[in-house]
Amino acid sequence: MISIIDLNLQTKKQIILEDINLNFKDGKIYGLLGPNGSGKTTLFKSILGLTNYDGEILYNNRPIKYAHVGKLIEYPMFYNNLTVLENLKLHGAYTNLENIDYKEILSNFDIYEAKDKKYSEISLGMKQRLGIARAIMGDPSVILLDEPTNGLDPLGIKSVRNLIKNSLRKPTNCILISSHNLTEIESISDELIFIKKGRIITKIKNNNNKLFYVVTLKNKESLAGDFLENPYVSKLHLESNFNKYIYSGDDEKLIKDGNYTFEKYTLEDLYEEIMCS
Numbered sequence: 001m002i003s004i005i006d007l008n009l010q011t012k013k014q015i016i017l018e019d020i021n022l023n024f025k026d027g028k029i030y031g032l033l034g035p036n037g038s039g040k041t042t043l044f045k046s047i048l049g050l051t052n053y054d055g056e057i058l059y060n061n062r063p064i065k066y067a068h069v070g071k072l073i074e075y076p077m078f079y080n081n082l083t084v085l086e087n088l089k090l091h092g093a094y095t096n097l098e099n100i101d102y103k104e105i106l107s108n109f110d111i112y113e114a115k116d117k118k119y120s121e122i123s124l125g126m127k128q129r130l131g132i133a134r135a136i137m138g139d140p141s142v143i144l145l146d147e148p149t150n151g152l153d154p155l156g157i158k159s160v161r162n163l164i165k166n167s168l169r170k171p172t173n174c175i176l177i178s179s180h181n182l183t184e185i186e187s188i189s190d191e192l193i194f195i196k197k198g199r200i201i202t203k204i205k206n207n208n209n210k211l212f213y214v215v216t217l218k219n220k221e222s223l224a225g226d227f228l229e230n231p232y233v234s235k236l237h238l239e240s241n242f243n244k245y246i247y248s249g250d251d252e253k254l255i256k257d258g259n260y261t262f263e264k265y266t267l268e269d270l271y272e273e274i275m276c277s
């Protein structure tokens with residue numbers, strides 16, 4: 001499990017990440033959502049030790065630097081003049097990975113046919129799949145994917161999505177994905193984390209039922225214990241006293257007991273409500 005404890009990062013001019021406290025469990029996929037410049041990539045860079053920060057990032061109670069972290073972040077660097085296979089082998093060599101079955105990796109990522117093509121000659125979709133293939137070489141405990149479907153066409157998006165869902169998730173790894181594509185992130189993630197101006201606004205369990213409920217308590221006394229204990233209930237804004245909650249479960253009975261008013265939201269509506277209020 002990754003534990004991020006009191007993470008803060010600021011430059012002389014700007015607060016970039018503020019009071020981040022998060023746990024990411026093995027076997028789960030976490031989707032990070034937030035506008036441009038909200039701090040998603042910087043959070044990934046902190047996990048990778050690529051930037052200074054205050055606070056602690058642990059993996060299974062040890063500093064994260066001891067964990068094997070695979071990454072696809074910003075513009076992945078590959079050598080244009082080397083082939084797909086040569087690029088992967090080079091990565092294997094300089095990261096000291098042994099017993100890598102390159103054929104299996106390339107086949108799993110549907111790029112085996114292109115193994116002898118130069119990197120500069122393959123399509124954007126293949127480049128993206130190659131980037132993910134490289135990220136998971138050696139079976140990392142943590143996988144960070146920063147906008148893995150950036151620039152892909154609809155079929156490319158589908159193929160990367162299926163790959164993440166079907167091949168990457170394991171009980172022994174923890175996957176973090178940032179994306180602006182709400183449909184995609186909703187279909188992949190177990191938990192959705194909303195970040196705005198460097199702060200975690202809220203996090204919700206995703207049950208892939210496509211609809212969320214924004215629930216308003218009629219009065220404070222209506223804070224029914226059962227409701228708040230439900231794992232599919234989160235505050236709309238973690239830090240405010242707002243009497244609004246998000247319910248992402250599918251048992252409408254829970255919110256139809258007269259103590260609440262509720263509205264159905266799509267993830268897009270929810271994103272707007274969270275980011276614009």
Ligand SMILES: Nc1ncnc2c1ncn2[C@@H]1O[C@H](COP(=O)(O)OP(=O)(O)OP(=O)(O)O)[C@@H](O)[C@H]1O
Pocket residue numbers: 011016034035036037038039040041042043
């Ligand atoms: N090295 C740096 N020095 C100073 N400011 C930085 C640095 N890196 C990022 N920032 C600033 O930190 C903020 C967060 O940027 P970051 O790239 O993490 O956001 P993001 O959520 O990943 O955005 P996007 O969705 O556009 O990729 C931005 O305001 C950015 O300008």
